[in-house]
Amino acid sequence: MEYWMMLTGMLFVSVAVVSYFLGCFNGAVIVSKYILRDDVRTHGSGNAGLTNFYRTFGGVLTFVVILTDVLKAVIAILLAGGLFGGGGDFFVVVGKYWAGLFCLLGHMFPCMFHFKGGKGILSGGTIAIMIDWRIALVVWGGFLILTAATRYVSLGSCWAGASFPVASILVYRWAFSDPAWTAEAWFVAALSVVIGGLVLWQHRGNIKRLVSGTESKFSFHRKKEEGK
Secondary structure (H helix, E strand, O other): OHHHHHHHHHHHHHHHHHHHHHHOOOHHHHHHHHHOOOOHHHOOOOOOOHHHHHHHOOOOHHHHHHHHHHHHHHHHHHHHHHHOHHHOHHHHHHHHHHHHHHHHHHHHOOHHHOOOOOOOHHHHHHHHHHHOHHHHHHHHHHHHHHHHHHOOHHHHHHHHHHHHHHHHHHHOHHHHHOOOOHHHHHHHHHHHHHHHHHHHHHOHHHHHHHHHOOOOOOOOOOOOOOOO
16 A cells, blocks of 8 residues: 555656646747747747737747647646556546646746746647547637637636636536545546636736736737837
């Protein structure tokens, strides 16, 4: 029993560390700082995310940013799924949420970039897809509808953060009444709340601007900065 607990603890720690460092590979920072030689965090909102990168630089390198932030989440979740696979089907779900949380933490607070990263929407959305298509449908569906209807990316992002734990609990509600998985179900619920809460926390400035009516709307036409 003690040996199994030790192995399980090592598994959780290993997945957390690897997922965090995968998350640290922030596409917007890497492309802007090392390819364009112009750190995206010195422009616009100062955020190292896809929206600010596109508004600032645009161009085909935007797809490199997308690919980087998607791939790191895919790798983290696939790795967790494989390593947690020996513990049963729902244990794999636990592993995916665990890896997703630390990948998101790496994206938002990358140690190699002074802990100043992105807001986690693209990577978080990829994590939702990798966990369960039903959760992704709720998260992405609401995001796309709200963003298209209002042109506020932040509003769609807030929906994504708020709906993620709700969708997670609804999809895995059966596990709460299953004696074999009750503890794990509550753990997954807690992880989903933390993940969604992190997304909302990263958008706290946007929420204030939405309330005050000063939030910028998304446009496919990039805005030129003053003096340019």
